Amino acid sequence: MTQKIFIPLCLFFLVTSLFVGCKENLAKSVQVEVVTDDVKPFFKLSLAQWSLHRAIGNNELDPLDFAEKAKAMGFEGIEYVSGLYTKKLESMGMEALQEALKEKSKAHGVENVLIMIDGEGDLAASDEKERNQAVENHKKWVDAAQFLGCHSIRVNLFGSNNEDEWIANATIGLKRLAEYGQSKGINIIVENHGGFSSNAGLLVQVMKKIDMANCGTLPDFGNFCVKREGGGKWDGKCIDEYDKYKGVEEMMPYAKGVSAKSYDFDADGNETTLDYPRFLKIVKDSGYRGFMGVEFEGSNVSEEKGIELTRDLLLKIGKELSK
Known part of the structure; x- marks a missing residue:
C-alpha cells in the first residue's frame, strides 16, 4: 500500500518540478523578448521653445510655463529662445527671470539644455566696434546658461556677403565669445541660420580656425538657405540653398546639439519636405548621442500637433536605427 502511494507521489513531484521549471524558463524567455522589443532611441528628446512661439506671442502660453508644457508632452529637456522672454525681462529683470525658470524646470523635472540667442548683435559684423558690442551683449546669456545648468548657448553668424571677410570676422567674434564661455563652462554653438552660416563648408572652416572644445555647431x-531674393535674411524666395544632407553631415563632428526641424506631415506621420530617416542615420553614424531638439515650424496643423508628430516620428525612426 505504501509502495503504491510512494511511486505516484515521486512521479507527481518530478512532473511538478519539470512543469514549474518550464514555466520559469518560459517567463524568462518572455521577459527577454519584452526587453528586446522595448528599444530606446540613440538620443534624448528636448523641445525647442520656438515650436510654441505663436502660442507665446498670442498670450496663449506664458513662457514661464514652458517647462511644464514640455514635460506634459513627454520631453526630457528644454531649449529656451531668448527673444520669447523680452517682455519678462522688462518686467522681472534677468536675475528674477533666471530664478523663476530654474525653479520651474526643477519642479517639473526637465533638463535645461541650451538657450537660443537672437537680437543681441552680429558676432560676424565687419565693423569691429559692432562686433565687440555683440560679444558683450551675449555674455549675460552665457551667465544665464551657467545658472540654469544648460550646456550651451546658440548664436548666429550673419556678417558680410564676402566669403573671406565673413570667415575672418566670424572667427574673431565667435572666438572671443567662446573664450568667455570657456571660463563659465558653457559651449558656444552656431546654427546654420541664414547667410554664410548656412554654408556648412564655410562654417566648418571657422570651427577649424577657432579649434576650441567648447565651440561647436547646432545642425x-x-x-x-544661403541667399534669398531681395537679400533679406528670412523674407523672399530662396535662390541659393546648400545641400541639407551634406550640410548636416559636415556639421556633425562639431555638434553639441541637433535641431530636428519639421514643416509638414502626411497621413502616416511622415515629414513630407525632409528625408527624416536619412537625416537620423547621418546623426547616428556620426556617433552623436545627445539631445535631439524638436522644432516644428509648420502651419498646416496646430503647434501642439506638429510637435507631437515630430516627436513620434523621431522616436519611431530612432528606435528602428537602434535595433
Whole structure:
C-alpha cells in the first residue's frame, strides 16, 4: 500500500518540478523578448521653445510655463529662445527671470539644455566696434546658461556677403565669445541660420580656425538657405540653398546639439519636405548621442500637433536605427 502511494507521489513531484521549471524558463524567455522589443532611441528628446512661439506671442502660453508644457508632452529637456522672454525681462529683470525658470524646470523635472540667442548683435559684423558690442551683449546669456545648468548657448553668424571677410570676422567674434564661455563652462554653438552660416563648408572652416572644445555647431535640418531674393535674411524666395544632407553631415563632428526641424506631415506621420530617416542615420553614424531638439515650424496643423508628430516620428525612426 505504501509502495503504491510512494511511486505516484515521486512521479507527481518530478512532473511538478519539470512543469514549474518550464514555466520559469518560459517567463524568462518572455521577459527577454519584452526587453528586446522595448528599444530606446540613440538620443534624448528636448523641445525647442520656438515650436510654441505663436502660442507665446498670442498670450496663449506664458513662457514661464514652458517647462511644464514640455514635460506634459513627454520631453526630457528644454531649449529656451531668448527673444520669447523680452517682455519678462522688462518686467522681472534677468536675475528674477533666471530664478523663476530654474525653479520651474526643477519642479517639473526637465533638463535645461541650451538657450537660443537672437537680437543681441552680429558676432560676424565687419565693423569691429559692432562686433565687440555683440560679444558683450551675449555674455549675460552665457551667465544665464551657467545658472540654469544648460550646456550651451546658440548664436548666429550673419556678417558680410564676402566669403573671406565673413570667415575672418566670424572667427574673431565667435572666438572671443567662446573664450568667455570657456571660463563659465558653457559651449558656444552656431546654427546654420541664414547667410554664410548656412554654408556648412564655410562654417566648418571657422570651427577649424577657432579649434576650441567648447565651440561647436547646432545642425538644423531645415535652415540651409544661403541667399534669398531681395537679400533679406528670412523674407523672399530662396535662390541659393546648400545641400541639407551634406550640410548636416559636415556639421556633425562639431555638434553639441541637433535641431530636428519639421514643416509638414502626411497621413502616416511622415515629414513630407525632409528625408527624416536619412537625416537620423547621418546623426547616428556620426556617433552623436545627445539631445535631439524638436522644432516644428509648420502651419498646416496646430503647434501642439506638429510637435507631437515630430516627436513620434523621431522616436519611431530612432528606435528602428537602434535595433
